[in-house]
Amino acid sequence: MSTTVAEARPRRSIARWLITQIEIRMLLLTLVVMAGLSAVSSYFLTANNLLNAMDQSVVVGMVALGQTLVILIGGIDLSVGSLAGVTGMVLGLSIPHLGLYGAMALALASGAFAGLINGTLITFGRVAPFVVTLGMMSIGRSMAYVISGANSIGDLPPALGRLSTDVIFGLPVNFATLLVLYAATWWFLSRAKGGRTLYAIGSNAEAARVAGLSIRLWSVLAYVFSGLMSAVAAIFLASRILSIDPIGGNGLELDAIAAVVIGGASLFGGRGSIIGTLFGVFIMVFIRNGLNLLNVSPYWQGTAIGSIIIAAVLVERLLSGRMRG
């Protein structure tokens, strides 16, 4: 609508301003979920359970971090779960040959490489992201079986396990790593040229191109980052269960996309926040954790989580719509 006459800015109180910020709304929503769960289960707010929830949020959090960047440019990466599976396999199989750190480097490199293929096909081949990453999802899962011969790997070095058990600054190493990566990505998205370019691509790629931004480079890099984060997730997954299975990371893409969307990002791109995604991850994990505490049958958990995803996004849309009006 261009028909605006008296574009008077309504005076806004600090409370109103706060509620217009997606991050604050997400924080409130997370607190509401926590309050609700602690009301129905006295075990929920115990240190033990919260540590457990932190642990559970690491893998999906890593994948959601990469997914956020891809969704910000208006894309989608369906291959993250199966890439976590295949890069986990790469890690497990190469430890005997390269040592733990060499194997981790190789796993990260192979995740980034798969992301590079995704990004290149999408950006330069102009194939829809959904199609390319759907294909990559199938390839990744199949490669995980091929290179492992469908066997899981059990005897992993204890140093890998320490990533999940050691404590740094009072937090488990894996969770601390997650927070550091989120903080770094937050800085990148709000203060670096590349980050702003990602937002601009998702909001209006043509305008970004005319303004001289390197839209192709950053589009590809978003997918590379997503592939890389799948490998990071695979490492932490292996560290937590000290076993690597070709089926590892199954369904992770859906949890990650759900977390990003709950976190307020638009699937059309250009709108979203990394802190929103972090809270989206927490909400997902808390709810799943709460359902377990309440002894809800696993068969019913899918229905519960699905309904909550839809409800959360609906509420968020209604709220943000009202704020904007």
Add this chain to the structure above:
Amino acid sequence: MSLLALTGIWKRFGATIALAGADFALAEGEVHALVGANGAGKSTLSRIISGHIQPDRGEIRLAGRVLGHTSSRDAIRSGIAMVTQETSLAPDLSVLENIMLPRMGMPGRLQWQRLRRQARDLLAELGQEERLSLDVPVSSLSIGQRQMVEILKALALDSRIIIFDEPTASLSPLESEMLFGIIRALAGRGHGVIFVSHRLEEIFAVTDRITVLREGRVAAAGVPTDRLAPPELVRLMVGREVSDIYARAGRVQTVPGGVVLRVQHLCSPPQVKDVSFEVRAGEIVALAGLVGAGRSETVETIFGLRRATSGTIIFDGKPFYPRSPQDAIRAGIGLIPEDRRRQGIVPDFSVRENLLLAHLGHHRGFGLAYEKRMAAARSLFDLLGLPEQRLLDANMLTFSGGMQQKVILARWLLLAPKLLLLDEPTRGVDIGTRSAIYSLLRRIAAEGIAVLVVSSDFEEVIGLADRIVVMSDGVSVTEIPGDLVDIENLAMFAAPRSSAQRTRSLLEELTESYGGVAYWIGVDGKRLFCFDRVGEDAAADPGFRSGGFVEIGASRIAAAIARMDHGFVLEPDGSRASILVPIRGRRGHDMGMIGLTVDARRPLPDAASVRARVESATVPAALGSANFSVAA
């Protein structure tokens, strides 16, 4: 009694009051202009009439009956249809299916045979049966043809009231003229036509009465068009005097500096075929022509949005082949694109970040370095008359078109470019802001920036540019100083080469039969413009070349032009004899003349047979299918 009467209409969007008690009355058989600057509420009012949005308060009466339509479907049922700027057609459906689209929302079975007959009758009524086939997909049509489909869609619903919302925004001058003919015909058949526009020439050309809106209120209600003079209308729209919008008065005659951009035989298929021109520092050059002439594509090639396949671009003294806009920006070129919404604005960014977007493309570091540009940004905002606190606004889309364009302009001025390319810089911009943009362009040119403007608005081209490069069908056909040409002759130069093809074959036919040199010219006061010329006989040279313009006295057909005889006229020196036959467009407008000059020392051809030749060649006009005829 009015056909349609709106009284006391109020509408607000959030904090914005778009209409504050507006009234409007439309009579049967009239074309009623609804005008106003951007943000005056004319779009809102027309969308209320068409049922797209509902008023907060107020009454709408259709033929005396109170109307409470709550959707555009209700409005369609009551016989109100709207032809919009962004066409609302389904590109993959055929013309017929699109015309009948609103029928699909109605109960009952579709009878395609009947609908087809009806559509064909409508086409015939508007004289468009040759221009438009019912069975091609809409995606294959030109913008002008698409608009025709929209009009047919409205007529197929038997609409009594048709609203045209900025209908000429993307039409060529000649297509616009054709549209005006149709609008007049609709009014003649008793339809009520509401014409929303802010182009003054159009309003005076086509409407019977004018209602002016300003800031949501009626500034003038239903004034007969012939009782209003253009300056008065502008005053009503803007609320103050706007004199000389092209800022000619403030035009300082500066001597242009060195050549900043030189383009030679530039080719970037399919639209850009052979373009040559240059722009000097401190000079405003316009690329004029019709939609589809390849002007936007030419500037996009210079800016690195397209690749040149051959030809040279010399920028700042060096060969320049940008591979991306980034190359062009870093070399010192800025582009204000044609489609602000699509190529300019990043809707999820604040005004500040939109302003700094090109800076970000120019900047080489990893961070943002916004701070180092903020001082310059603030002074630019001052210069453009934009309030500084608006910088923090979240959403640029709530701005008026003029404000948006100012922000985009500021985006590029911030980088202090050597060359600024502007593609239709005043499209969708109200007259007050237009005037501000023109004086700003003068100002930056005076500071030594080379300015290249693409525009379809010939009045703007003539008013603004120091030099005009005319393009037609991807070729730069001529170059004229801005103060030497008038709109008619500019339009003739810009005529598509393809449709001037039959004029060309007539010229070839004439030289083949009679020898000498044949040409198509236009005359404007003391000057003569040559649109096309065939024949190389030096003894019959008329003294001008194709694409050229000369003082009539300096040509070798001065006597023929002075006499305008039916037969051959001998020039005073006795060397040449010329015959000139005026031609007119189908609607009787002057299309210049066809001439033949021969060597007078040889026997002259029979004048009557030459005339008959020209007369019998029913040359299609420069405008597609409108036919030439010889003036009586």
